[in-house]
Amino acid sequence: xxxxxxxIPHWHRAWLYILLALLLAFLAAPIFVVIPxxxxxxxxxxxxxxxxxxxWYVRLFSSARWxxxxxxxxxxxxxxxxxxxxxxxxxxYGLNSIRTGLxxxxxxxxxxPLIVPLILVAIGIYFLYARLGLIxxxxxxxxxxxMYTLPLAITMIxxxxxxxxxxxxxxxxxLGANRLKAFMTVTLPQIKFSVxxxxxxxxxxxxxxxxxxxxxxxxSNATLPRQMFNQxxxxxxxxxxxxxTLLIALALIVFAAMQFLKSNEA
Amino acid sequence: MTQSISxxxxxxxxxSVIALDxxxxxxxxxEFFTLLGPSGSxxxxxxxxxxxxxxxxxxxxxxxxxEVIRMPPHRRDVGVVFxxxxxxxxxxxxxxxxxxxxxxxxxxxxRRVKVEEALKLVRLDGxxxxxxxxxxxxxxQRVALARAVVFAPKVLLMDEPLSALDKNLREQMQVELKxxxxxxxxxxxxxxxxQGEAIAMSDRVxxxxxxxxxxxxxxRDLYETPESRFVAQFIGESNLIPVSVTxxxxxxxxxxLKVGGRIDTDSSGQGFLxxxxxxxxxxxxxxxxxLNRLSATAQEVIYRGDELxxxxxxxxxxxxxxxxxVHHRAVEEICKPGERIxxxxxxxxxxxxxxx
Numbered sequence: 200x201x202x203x204x205x206x207i208p209h210w211h212r213a214w215l216y217i218l219l220a221l222l223l224a225f226l227a228a229p230i231f232v233v234i235p236x237x238x239x240x241x242x243x244x245x246x247x248x249x250x251x252x253x254x255w256y257v258r259l260f261s262s263a264r265w266x267x268x269x270x271x272x273x274x275x276x277x278x279x280x281x282x283x284x285x286x287x288x289x290x291x292y293g294l295n296s297i298r299t300g301l302x303x304x305x306x307x308x309x310x311x312p313l314i315v316p317l318i319l320v321a322i323g324i325y326f327l328y329a330r331l332g333l334i335x336x337x338x339x340x341x342x343x344x345x346m347y348t349l350p351l352a353i354t355m356i357x358x359x360x361x362x363x364x365x366x367x368x369x370x371x372x373x374l375g376a377n378r379l380k381a382f383m384t385v386t387l388p389q390i391k392f393s394v395x396x397x398x399x400x401x402x403x404x405x406x407x408x409x410x411x412x413x414x415x416x417x418x419s420n421a422t423l424p425r426q427m428f429n430q431x432x433x434x435x436x437x438x439x440x441x442x443x444t445l446l447i448a449l450a451l452i453v454f455a456a457m458q459f460l461k462s463n464e465a
Numbered sequence: 466m467t468q469s470i471s472x473x474x475x476x477x478x479x480x481s482v483i484a485l486d487x488x489x490x491x492x493x494x495x496e497f498f499t500l501l502g503p504s505g506s507x508x509x510x511x512x513x514x515x516x517x518x519x520x521x522x523x524x525x526x527x528x529x530x531x532e533v534i535r536m537p538p539h540r541r542d543v544g545v546v547f548x549x550x551x552x553x554x555x556x557x558x559x560x561x562x563x564x565x566x567x568x569x570x571x572x573x574x575x576r577r578v579k580v581e582e583a584l585k586l587v588r589l590d591g592x593x594x595x596x597x598x599x600x601x602x603x604x605x606q607r608v609a610l611a612r613a614v615v616f617a618p619k620v621l622l623m624d625e626p627l628s629a630l631d632k633n634l635r636e637q638m639q640v641e642l643k644x645x646x647x648x649x650x651x652x653x654x655x656x657x658x659x660q661g662e663a664i665a666m667s668d669r670v671x672x673x674x675x676x677x678x679x680x681x682x683x684x685r686d687l688y689e690t691p692e693s694r695f696v697a698q699f700i701g702e703s704n705l706i707p708v709s710v711t712x713x714x715x716x717x718x719x720x721x722l723k724v725g726g727r728i729d730t731d732s733s734g735q736g737f738l739x740x741x742x743x744x745x746x747x748x749x750x751x752x753x754x755x756l757n758r759l760s761a762t763a764q765e766v767i768y769r770g771d772e773l774x775x776x777x778x779x780x781x782x783x784x785x786x787x788x789x790x791v792h793h794r795a796v797e798e799i800c801k802p803g804e805r806i807x808x809x810x811x812x813x814x815x816x817x818x819x820x821x
Binding site: 233272289330364366367369371372374376377380381384385388 | 483516517518536538539541542543544545547549551552553555564565568569612613616622669
């Protein structure tokens with residue numbers, strides 16, 4: 200009986216459900232509005248579109264400029280993952296091992312790019328790269344993106360390591376494995392989901408990144424977000440919507456993959 | 466196959482805290498040796514120095530004739546069993562046990578045979594394909610043990626391996642570990658804070674406190690002849706009766722006492738007479754023999770099922786406890802609270818230790 204007295208019927212809580220629905224719609228609507236626009240047959244951004252066509256996708260896939268910038272973004276994102284993840288693993292492992300003030304200092308320094316406004320970081324990189332001759336190069340872009348994504352990767356991998364029982368690594372070493380072997384055969388397999396999630400997130404973060412790219416990627420090394428930004432300044436046509444739709448699709452796939460990994464880890 | 470361990474002047478400090486204070490220790494080949502002490506006594510630090518996970522500040526550590534103090538853990542050939550077992554959850558039972566064999570490039574067929582043997586040894590035959598998460602605490606313990614011995618290490622180290630188990634299982638595993646040690650004859654260093662466990666299982670025990678070995682010897686010697694107040698109180702229960710010693714005369718609790726065991730006092734002749742509760746009898750006054758006699762006032766009798774504990778106060782105010790079998794029904798009659806009783810103990814059953 201006491202359960203009944205505490206029970207509030209669903210219809211009494213209806214306003215909460217409505218509020219929730221509105222909030223979700225507000226969050227998601229701007230994202231999904233571009234999808235129908237991308238299938239429009241007019242040359243202006245129009246919602247809802249008058250009739251449907253794939254012409255903007257056709258244009259997108261036949262444009263050398265879009266293709267090359269998509270390739271640049273893809274390459275930059277992959278290379279960034281290749282740099283960030285090993286560095287992130289090493290940093291997270293090291294930070295997990297030292298418990299002194301030095302560890303806190305290093306940790307805080309590694310988190311800086313996440314705290315400082317990105318535009319300041321981008322300006323700093325621009326001046327530095329101008330001297331080093333790294334502007335408009337893939338190497339420069341990957342280095343900058345590695346710096347930008349490292350804090351996130353470290354945080355995620357460190358979270359995985361905190362759940363790991365360090366005695367296991369000691370046992371492995373006593374059983375005959377050197378430190379590297381013990382890490383590879385015992386530690387890494389147990390934090391692999393954190394590492395893979397960090398990898399996906401790093402990929403997306405690099406792929407989407409626009410502020411740094413505006414400063415230091417250009418010419419034949421322009422990335423997709425940079426190209427989109429340029430395009431938007433000149434003319435607004437549904438090609439942008441088509442690209443956005445593809446990017447949303449990519450993000451959703453990555454997000455789904457991460458959720459899948461998370462459910463496997465539990 | 467297994468080897469003796471010999472330590473000379475092993476020391477380790479963390480800042481101003483001395484964790485190991487010049488440890489000299491010889492452990493014989495095939496011996497079951499226990500490091501016993503309260504937490505913070507340095508016993509685990511010493512074990513970790515032997516395993517190679519903690520680098521000593523100085524000193525020498527030899528397995529047989531080989532100096533290993535600077536050798537990394539993976540080259541020392543030690544099997545370690547941790548308190549929390551530390552099984553690899555991403556491998557099944559067989560893979561866990563095969564792990565050290567794989568690292569040593571043992572061929573697959575031989576590996577399978579050895580894993581089977583190890584499983585049989587710890588009585589887990591047929592459970593090789595179980596996932597680690599499906600095992601009970603006792604079974605995990607056995608897998609950890611099998612993994613630590615399967616590659617025939619030079620020494621086997623165990624860090625409080627039974628402390629996570631419940632009492633019944635713990636006693637069962639004590640017997641099992643003892644049996645295993647007898648069949649493998651492996652040099653074993655066992656760390657525990659449980660004196661009962663140390664006494665029941667070990668060939669020899671080193672009692673540690675503040676980074677030093679306070680006393681070392683066979684379990685019986687430690688129990689019967691503690692050399693310090695610390696050991697007397699840490700191993701088993703003890704009654705400590707303040708005494709003063711002049712020449713061969715021992716005066717304590719208003720009586721002239723005879724002491725058959727070791728006598729050690731401070732410079733002014735002060736000390737504590739150590740007598741175990743189960744070595745004290747409650748006697749009738751006119752009982753002629755060469756026992757030490759004291760009179761006391763009974764306080765309370767506690768029925769514990771398997772024994773009776775009598776709490777009493779000596780004439781000098783020292784509280785003592787006496788244990789006797791429950792078949793001594795008269796005890797409950799004699800020891801009514803406030804009644805004067807006479808107690809006696811054999812001179813051979815007591816020793817005198819320094820007050821500090």
